[in-house]
Amino acid sequence: MSFGLRCDRAATWKALQAHYDHTAARFDLREAFASDSGRFDRFSQSAPYVFGDLSKNLIDAQTEDMLLDLARECGLEAHRDAMFAGEHINNTEDRAVMHFLLRTPADDARAQQRNAAELAQVHATLDAMLAWAEKVRGDHTITDVVNIGIGGSDLGPQMAVLALGEFVAPGKRFHFVSNVDGHELDGVLKGLAPEHTLFLIASKTFTTAETMTNAQSAKRWFTQSGGADIARHFAALTTNVDAARSFGIETTFGFWDWVGGRYSLWSAIGLPIALAIGADGFRALLAGAHAMDEHFRTAPLAQNLPVRLGLLDVWYRNFHGFTSRSIAPYHSALKRVPAYLQQLEMESNGKQVDTTGAALDFGTSPVLWGEPGTNGQHAYFQMLHQGTDVTPLEFVAVRDASHHLEGHHAKLLANALAQAQALMVGKSDAGGHKNFPGNRPSTFFVFEKLTPEALGAFLAMYEHRVFTSGALWGINSFDQWGVELGKVLARDIEPRLGSGDASGLDASTAGLLARLRQS
Ligand code: F6P
Secondary structure: OOOOOOHHHOHHHHHHHHHHHHOHHHOOHHHHHHHOOOHHHHOEEEEOOEEEEOOOOOOOHHHHHHHHHHHHHOOHHHHHHHHHOOOOOEOOOOEOOOHHHHHOOOOOHHHHHHHHHHHHHHHHHHHHHHHHHHHHHHOOOOOEEEEEOOHHHOHHHHHHHHHOHHHOOOOOEEEEEOOOOHHHHHHHHOOOOHHHEEEEEEOOOOOOHHHHHHHHHHHHHHHHOOOOOHHHHEEEEEOOHHHHHHHOOOEEEEOOOOOOHHHOOOOHHHHHHHHHHHHHHHHHHHHHHHHHHHHHHHOOHHHOHHHHHHHHHHHHHHHHOOOEEEEEEEOHHHOOHHHHHHHHHHHHHOOOEOOOOOEOOOOOOOEEEOOOOOHHHHOOHHHHHHOOOOOOEEEEEEOOOOOOOOOHHHHHHHHHHHHHHHHHHOEOOOOHHHOEOOOOOEEEEEEOOOOHHHHHHHHHHHHHHHHHHHHHHOOOOOOOHHHHHHHHHHHHHHHHHHHOOOOOOOHHHHHHHHHHHOO
16 A cells, blocks of 8 residues: 655645745735635535535635645545545555445445445445334333443444434433443433343444443343343444354444444444434435545545645644644534544544654644534633634534524524634724734534434545545554553553552552552
8 A cells, every 4th residue: 555745745845834934824814805805705615515614714725726736746636546445544454444335325336346345244234233223213112222332432423313313213312321430331320221221332342441341330230130131132333243242242233344433433333323313314324424425535626625624724733833623513412523523533633653654743633622602602712712822713503493492593603603703803993901813713614404414424524634634644544553552551550459559650650549549
């Protein structure tokens, strides 16, 4: 597998640096709008189900053209095509990266030609899983579904079930247990009856310590509280079907090593979503994502929403030196989207070496964070408007509300628009502590309605945006070695909490161990 040119080795990289130093560093949004009446149109991009207004960002036509040149020089299109061709672009694990196949229609001629065997497996599993989901949806004795999983086996389904609440059939409650902290599982179990509960054990590897500990405790609780018929009350969602069987679970839905954990909500890991919104709803989610895949795969780079966003991310991180990006969904059902996107972006692109293992001397993943609007406005927006750091902000707004409470939605949307406007225009007539510098960048996404299709398209857009910046940075966005060390050390420390043995530990860890053992 060959990779493209790393961005810092491209001639355009040096040209961009010179462009930044000479002019772009002093770019002013207010002047840009005043001098270009076509700016909104030029920097807006329609894509399936998602409209993105990028015009309030610190870019002009010349900057964007140069970033597009950089993408071409680095071989972005070839790398994208390599992913869609099933090449092993996850080189450190020697795996293909084909989460897009999970949302590819069964009759797609291209996929049938290239990945026929995998596509057939995808649809056989999808059909079986959705048929089972419909059966459980019709079983009114099951009132509570408990998903036990962590990271990619938790954040996606949890976020989507909440986001699509309008489409969730009444009669079932959904619970998500991820933390090894027993308070979480204990709190959920307290309200449950075994005969009315379905546990989904979601783990790609079926080895993750938190999930295995919670699964064992759930099974123990189930039998000790009189539960019978594990086959009916437990299902496993995993690539490691054998381990699930040895655990005693007969109902299993599989997926494959070419689906990364943080890219897995489209697979069997999405079963809670299917249980919540039904087979048709789940297929609509996949269809929305597929439409965005096709946009990413075929639209020219200059009209490609994920590409334009990914290039902007590189511009901000490496030339402006911004270290974080904030996301504010102006829809309370999108509450868990920031947490989901944190894993997607920071686990994918939080890397310090390139695909060959060579150290990078430029920044990669920004810190991604956020809360729904308008709540964030009354908490940390102060810093966004007047702090000393510039943090690009992303708004997500939904045109049509799905409630009928008078006045609320116009107030919500007005706030989103006003915040974006205030960040840009600022206010300098008052001076001192009342001064707003303005020229603070933001991106504004609009969905017409928060449907499964729109959510699927938005999430796929984000996946491909992360792909774009990762490809330019020359990193493998599909491994996560950085999570390993802490797991190994926790295994060493756990028995020491019982024994008190502090031998070989640093003084701080030893001191804290002693404190945590004090009763
Ligand atoms: O520790 C990180 C991680 O490997 C994530 O990448 C993954 O989503 C999560 O743990 C859960 O892994 P699994 O689905 O194998 O339990």
